[in-house]
Amino acid sequence: MGTCYGNQQATAGPLTWPGPVLYIGSALPLAEKALIARIRRQAHPSRRVLAGIGDDCAVLRIPPGHEALVTTDFSLEGIHFRRGWHSAKAIGHRCLTRGLSDIAAMGGDPVAAFLSLALPGSLPQKWVNGFMRGLLDLADKFGVSLAGGDTAESPHGVLADIVVLGSVPRGKAILRSGAKPGDGIYVSGQLGGSTAALQQMRKHPKRKLNPKDFPRHFFPEPRLVLGRMLREKGLASAMIDLSDGLSTDLVHICAESRVGAELQAEAIPVATIGKPAREVARHFALHGGEDYELLFTVPRGQRVPSQIAAVPITQIGRITRGRNIILRDQTGVRRELVAQGWEHFRG
């Protein structure tokens, strides 16, 4: 099937196909036809996408002297989003952000996206249109073609898997494994805002939040320009995107680089919400996920601007020779920081 957005051989018993939402070639209501036409238009204009939707595979060109980057990320109803909390448009946007943010974290450029989408039979077409609009608007903004994917009936809830193919000049991908003792630790933007939104929805499940009050939760923009500039300037020695939370993602850098870290608690930029602006809880900034900011290290002695690509950059600590991650407070008290990304919000 591959990039065909086509049929599906059904192994299971009675099937209620969701009115083949993206199926090209069957009798479709106008909204779906328009949607598919838009997807196919999207898939073709790029000089990098030579064949897209409508064949077994997409055929793509990686520029000479470049390597390919690939990332895949699930967005599952009830796990990564709730239809009662998030609009279809926000869910589509967030779905693609998950993939683009991984490309940003390598210092890469996105080439094309692929969407595997399984939908329950009862889902209104309007929801699908909203989802695709959120996803395609973000794709347009960053010049990314939707070049294929797969569709299926879902046995339970909306299931999406986003794949992004990117490129990076040979040998220039910024890995998690490049941090050295003495490197400064930096973060873009502010942290904890996304989890603050989540917390409010948990507390008041029936009260609708205004997405404008929590942009990093509902419509987070992947830091693609920042990631590329850090690679072009040769500034970052290691990088990761903050999807799981600072304490968890810093562990990934330290583990892959075989180093430790010391953070200055008061230096961590905590997100603010509301008017007048008030800071969100500090532990959201330390452990909350889905901010899609970049966490990176820079060799000692390199000057780092306080803003890159219009995003504030803050030094929050330094890489150490040890293997622990230490959090040092204003009074100089040091304690070990234990990774508690998603686990923290389990209960």
Add this chain to the structure above:
Amino acid sequence: MGTCYGNQQATAGPLTWPGPVLYIGSALPLAEKALIARIRRQAHPSRRVLAGIGDDCAVLRIPPGHEALVTTDFSLEGIHFRRGWHSAKAIGHRCLTRGLSDIAAMGGDPVAAFLSLALPGSLPQKWVNGFMRGLLDLADKFGVSLAGGDTAESPHGVLADIVVLGSVPRGKAILRSGAKPGDGIYVSGQLGGSTAALQQMRKHPKRKLNPKDFPRHFFPEPRLVLGRMLREKGLASAMIDLSDGLSTDLVHICAESRVGAELQAEAIPVATIGKPAREVARHFALHGGEDYELLFTVPRGQRVPSQIAAVPITQIGRITRGRNIILRDQTGVRRELVAQGWEHFRG
């Protein structure tokens, strides 16, 4: 997250993470550690996979003068397989076959696979081991690295999405759109065997089938060598893999090539089962899916061997100027063949 096989920020309420099946870095029972060690070993030896599991993206090299191929395919419990009918090993094997078969249908070479896998909390680790063994044994056989993916808790059943990245010499991908009037229509192997197995399981849901009696259903091998040879010899003008069924997949070739087709009913190679061998129902060969054979067209006058890469090749018809697909029986009676791939097995 990308290729990290790591944590997951949870948006939903109480989470029962499935004992992070592939989570690198947490305290894991030996079987899981061994599994992860195997996956990471798998991910590194390839000269094409420069960075695999353990970073935001995999970094891969596409050979100079080649284009990239990308395909994604869901394998969803209750839709594409049933745990009561298919062993974990067969499900893992079939999952990867879906992707590799799409690469074969372009005449490409697979470079790396990526697996997004969501598992329900109640799933035994033994099942996961079996699934991964089926998938990795097939990957080993074709020299494909498992270079990343994503893991998540599943809200309902086992959810897998397989992504395969491949390569093909520039401009040489065999598309669906290249068929011309007069081209011969060919098919590899025999058709209908996979659906025959499905039909038997439907009829007798509690009787276990012996996978050896239905190899194209339980452990179908993707026709990668055949696909590559057809490309190298410049034989095939258009190609697709038979995942949805002959009547449906031929429509895809005809639609993309803007042509029609005439098939000779008695020429279609029907699969046999049992001892003594008996043919499966003819409509399984016409409409049944998941045989993962190749359907391709060859310009008139080109000689096609009766066997390529040890797979029998059969001419079943010819491309026409019209837009219809006609089935002609032994007596010369012609009737229109209507695509009824998965729809046929809906009820």
